[in-house]
Amino acid sequence: MPHTDTAAVRGIKFVSIPTRDQDRALAFWTEKLGLTVATDQQFDDKQRWIELRIPGADTRLVLFTTNGSEALIGQFAPMSFWSDDVDATYQQLVDAGVEVLGPPKKAEWGSSLLFKDPDGTTFHIGSR
Template identity: 30%
Template sequence: MSQGVGVAGLYVRDQDEAADFYVEKLGFRVHTDARNGDYRWLTVQHPDQPSVQLGLFKPQPPTVDEATAQTLNEIVAKGAMPPLILVVDDCRAAYERFRARGVEFTQEPIERFGNVDANFRDPSGNGWKMIEAR
């Protein structure tokens, strides 16, 4: 039997906007896009890591009530969720490539602690730290 994390979820404000960002700007690909009424299960995956999916989930009923959905959207928009980490071979090159595609960085690449890293946010406010692989 195989076990492990298969999907890590993010709350996003707009699933179409999120899919466009992750696919067109970061180079992920859509893995699953399924609907059940108003509920949409949308996952993407990095082409170099096909065993893990990133769920782009809209906080909404039936998973949470309307008041909780509004609170979650506000928290995400403020950038209050823990950042995700994107490991790249060359942080400065990835920074230039992503910036050319319209990714807005909150920190350009800097060298510290023996690594090079940069920060950006997705359209919903989720923070990402991009770290150069050692």
């Protein structure tokens, strides 16, 4: 492959979040975290393909559990969200009734917090 100034990989299209109940997960991510639906259509006889938009971001979240990935439900998510103001995000999550695992932690690089979705999956939010 010849060298160019453009990387072969240009971004992350979506991140899949395994879930037990797509309707419950959809309500959580849209009503409590403010994401919007980009796609919601039947995928097979068991699941829908649900893509959610994060306001101002190109990457989408997909509420879908691939066959054989059921054990990932309720685990620590191998991804990290970012926020311009982690303290304000903390308060928004608390006010929305999201299970937040303590107030933001401060470090030399910035602030961060952890929260859980209805399936018990733990997510990280950090400052940019």
